[in-house]
Amino acid sequence: MMDCCGGIEEHDDDCADVKVKEGIDAKTVEAAKRLESENYSAGFITDIEMDMAPIGLSEDTVRFISAKKNEPEWLLEWRLEAYRRWLTMEEPSWARVHYPKIDFQAYYYYAAPKAGAKYKSIDDVPREILEAYEKLGIPLREAEVLLGVEGAADTAAAAREKPRVAVDAVFDSVSVATTFREELKKAGVIFMSISEAVHEHPELVKKYLGSVVPTSDNFYATLNSAVFSDGSFVYIPKGVRCPMELSTYFRMNAENTGQFERTLIIADEAAYVSYLEGCTAPMRDENQLHAAVVELVALDDAEIKYSTVQNWWPGDEEGKGGIFNFVTKRGDCRGARSKISWTQVETGSAVTWKYPSCILRGDDSVGEFYSIAVTNGRQQADTGTKMIHLGKRTRSRIISKGISAGKSDNTYRGLVSIHKKAEGARNFTQCDSLLIGDRCGAHTVPYIENRRADAQLEHEATTTKLSEDQLFYVRQRGIAEEQAVALLVNGFVREVLQELPMEFAVEAQKLLEVSLEGSVG
Amino acid sequence: MLKIENLSATVGEGEAAKTIINGLSLKVPAGEVHAIMGPNGAGKSTLSYVLTGREGYEVTGGGATLDGADILAMDPEERAAAGLFLSFQYPVEIPGVPVMTFVRTAMNAQRKKRGEPEISAPDYLKKSRDVAKMLNLDADMLKRPVNVGFSGGEKKRLEIYQMMMLEPRFMVLDETDSGLDIDALRTVADGVNALRAPERGMLVITHYQRLLDHIKPDKVHVLAKGRIIKTGGPELAHRLEKEGYDGVLAEAV
Numbered sequence: 001m002m003d004c005c006g007g008i009e010e011h012d013d014d015c016a017d018v019k020v021k022e023g024i025d026a027k028t029v030e031a032a033k034r035l036e037s038e039n040y041s042a043g044f045i046t047d048i049e050m051d052m053a054p055i056g057l058s059e060d061t062v063r064f065i066s067a068k069k070n071e072p073e074w075l076l077e078w079r080l081e082a083y084r085r086w087l088t089m090e091e092p093s094w095a096r097v098h099y100p101k102i103d104f105q106a107y108y109y110y111a112a113p114k115a116g117a118k119y120k121s122i123d124d125v126p127r128e129i130l131e132a133y134e135k136l137g138i139p140l141r142e143a144e145v146l147l148g149v150e151g152a153a154d155t156a157a158a159a160r161e162k163p164r165v166a167v168d169a170v171f172d173s174v175s176v177a178t179t180f181r182e183e184l185k186k187a188g189v190i191f192m193s194i195s196e197a198v199h200e201h202p203e204l205v206k207k208y209l210g211s212v213v214p215t216s217d218n219f220y221a222t223l224n225s226a227v228f229s230d231g232s233f234v235y236i237p238k239g240v241r242c243p244m245e246l247s248t249y250f251r252m253n254a255e256n257t258g259q260f261e262r263t264l265i266i267a268d269e270a271a272y273v274s275y276l277e278g279c280t281a282p283m284r285d286e287n288q289l290h291a292a293v294v295e296l297v298a299l300d301d302a303e304i305k306y307s308t309v310q311n312w313w314p315g316d317e318e319g320k321g322g323i324f325n326f327v328t329k330r331g332d333c334r335g336a337r338s339k340i341s342w343t344q345v346e347t348g349s350a351v352t353w354k355y356p357s358c359i360l361r362g363d364d365s366v367g368e369f370y371s372i373a374v375t376n377g378r379q380q381a382d383t384g385t386k387m388i389h390l391g392k393r394t395r396s397r398i399i400s401k402g403i404s405a406g407k408s409d410n411t412y413r414g415l416v417s418i419h420k421k422a423e424g425a426r427n428f429t430q431c432d433s434l435l436i437g438d439r440c441g442a443h444t445v446p447y448i449e450n451r452r453a454d455a456q457l458e459h460e461a462t463t464t465k466l467s468e469d470q471l472f473y474v475r476q477r478g479i480a481e482e483q484a485v486a487l488l489v490n491g492f493v494r495e496v497l498q499e500l501p502m503e504f505a506v507e508a509q510k511l512l513e514v515s516l517e518g519s520v521g
Numbered sequence: 522m523l524k525i526e527n528l529s530a531t532v533g534e535g536e537a538a539k540t541i542i543n544g545l546s547l548k549v550p551a552g553e554v555h556a557i558m559g560p561n562g563a564g565k566s567t568l569s570y571v572l573t574g575r576e577g578y579e580v581t582g583g584g585a586t587l588d589g590a591d592i593l594a595m596d597p598e599e600r601a602a603a604g605l606f607l608s609f610q611y612p613v614e615i616p617g618v619p620v621m622t623f624v625r626t627a628m629n630a631q632r633k634k635r636g637e638p639e640i641s642a643p644d645y646l647k648k649s650r651d652v653a654k655m656l657n658l659d660a661d662m663l664k665r666p667v668n669v670g671f672s673g674g675e676k677k678r679l680e681i682y683q684m685m686m687l688e689p690r691f692m693v694l695d696e697t698d699s700g701l702d703i704d705a706l707r708t709v710a711d712g713v714n715a716l717r718a719p720e721r722g723m724l725v726i727t728h729y730q731r732l733l734d735h736i737k738p739d740k741v742h743v744l745a746k747g748r749i750i751k752t753g754g755p756e757l758a759h760r761l762e763k764e765g766y767d768g769v770l771a772e773a774v
Contacts (some may be wrong), residue, residue, distance in 0.1 A: 472575050473613040477627035477683065478601035478634070487626065491617030491666065 053110035082225035196232035212295035231261035236271035265304035300335030312348035322350025329356035333365035357386035360394035375408030384414035403411035404440035527583035559744035602634035615667040639771030673700035694732030700731035710735030730762035
């Protein structure tokens with residue numbers, strides 16, 4: 001139990017300091033060095049003719065994007081204001097990540113397949129895009145379902161036993177298809193790309209866009225506000241429990257391109273939605289830039305469950321290429337008794353800078369953060385959460401599992417802030433780190449700001465090494481080494497995997513296995 | 522069945538390498554149970570680790586075969602699939618992995634390696650229920666992560682549970698009696714005795730005679746300074762209990 005006021009505490013656990021046991025660790029290091037890029041099965045490039053904005057960033061770029069989307073004047077002004085503010089801001093440097101200075105003029109800020117964004121029928125979708133999604137295992141066999149062609153959804157869905165998931169597929173800067181739209185519409189659920197929502201539901205977009213992450217929030221969020229291209233929009237009306245899982249699948253394809261998606265999810269009073277997000281990108285030698293903003297709003301008694309499986313290209317074993325992932329994700333528990341739950345499995349990206357947070361504004365509201373962050377090779381991750389307790393009896397729970405292998409660096413950075421009016425607020429934080437090998441690092445940086453004497457704050461942190469004893473014990477029972485590591489790692493992250501929707505959990509489990517392949521000799 | 526010939530092994534690497542097993546020879550025919558007794562530091566646990574293939578132990582001479590197969594050339598998991606099982610002196614905790622998941626994964630991994638079909642979930646559960654009942658193990662315990670928060674006695678009983686589920690052909694029990702009270706000792710012994718069969722062999726490593734009251738050995742070997750210095754029947758264990766190791770050791774020199 002901790003009751004410090006505004007206390008800051010830092011644990012630093014470099015495994016270079018951990019005494020290396022004989023035998024296995026030397027081999028572990030060897031194997032980690034062999035980490036091969038071919039493990040990344042999503043690394044292919046789709047060759048398709050693209051419509052690009054001129055390279056670089058200026059007011060003209062902002063106007064270009066806005067014009068491409070045929071946006072109303074207010075939104076262009078909103079973007080321009082953000083852009084002008086961004087010019088005055090400095091890139092943050094407090095995170096424990098190191099990368100060469102980003103030249104923001106060297107990126108393309110808009111890239112869309114030339115054939116256009118939305119397609120009326122399967123025949124109109126460029127073959128290359130269909131093939132790309134097929135390779136990634138997104139259900140394009142039921143291409144008509146993806147396209148939301150009327151009637152197709154019902155028959156295709158009936159043919160499958162597994163729970164249905166509606167997909168919004170975002171390819172570089174545009175949403176190419178959204179499935180199950182008709183069926184969702186019957187339930188009153190709005191699920192479409194944000195570009196479409198701007199035209200079809202301007203009142204909702206105008207009311208909520210930037211209300212959780214203001215345009216002035218931080219360097220990357222401000223940049224995103226100026227140049228965001230596409231993303232998903234979800235509105236669940238009062239009292240509606242969304243009849244299926246919603247998901248967005250982000251694919252970054254084009255070279256030297258930044259992806260700046262913007263997602264906005266609103267759960268009206270007593271509504272419920274579970275939303276999944278998946279990401280991949282091709283293997284490229286250059287770094288790609290990804291700076292997304294996700295805003296969630298939960299009104300009275302509403303619940304939003306947001307799950308991410310992030311598998312961006314992490315760069316090769318020398319640290320060349322890979323995605324720079326600078327993301328601002330924030331949920332606002334605006335209503336009483338509302339609940340927002342973030343679950344993330346982060347295995348990709350060269351550099352990750354990401355803190356999905358909850359503002360617990362409504363009385364009795366609940367925020368949760370469950371995270372698995374895996375770093376291997378030369379990856380760097382600085383991730384965690386912020387739980388801002390404003391309302392009475394607000395509760396938050398943080399479970400973070402970091403796994404470091406190779407020469408990677410993995411930092412948990414979290415803030416729990418209890419404000420003056422947050423009578424009886426409670427937080428539980430647990431941060432566990434697992435080290436594989438002896439050239440990686442794990443760091444835990446929990447910040448606590450407490451302005452109430454009656455707050456209950458608990459914090460637990462552990463750092464362990466994948467032990468030789470455990471490996472031998474498991475192998476003695478007949479389980480081969482690779483499978484033994486997978487079993488031990490799965491055990492380590494079990495609490496978090498349980499929070500994921502079933503199918504996602506299976507995918508995440510496989511992803512963990514692939515990410516750590518060859519990390520033990 | 523198990524044949525160890527003139528085996529020598531070191532622990533540690535390079536300059537720090539230390540010879541612990543030094544010209545050890547031993548034969549355990551199928552159907553027999555042999556006990557190995559010896560003072561601290563005699564090399565008892567090292568022998569069990571060398572036989573099962575733990576890293577950090579290097580064989581510097583001699584060999585060991587199980588039914589003629591050179592086990593020392595195999596990976597630990599291959600030795601397990603060949604039927605070699607070690608009941609650990611200090612069982613290891615595996616957070617987040619439930620006992621049943623663990624043992625079933627192990628069982629199927631072994632079966633796969635031997636080219637046998639996997640065990641079905643109902644068959645596993647039925648067998649598990651029978652074994653748990655015999656060992657007085659709570660069904661809830663089998664849903665908990667392996668050894669996490671288990672008492673010393675529970676850990677040892679769980680080793681025997683695994684042994685009875687996996688049905689190995691040759692078992693090495695490393696100080697299974699340590700940390701057990703009389704009742705638990707009897708339960709564990711019942712489990713071990715249930716596995717005695719004409720086609721199985723067993724090596725029981727212990728400090729004390731008391732386990733051997735429950736698991737009757739066919740032969741007792743005294744291990745000292747890395748080799749077998751004396752072999753006898755069950756009466757040898759009684760003599761050691763009464764006179765201590767010193768007398769027997771002095772006699773052997």
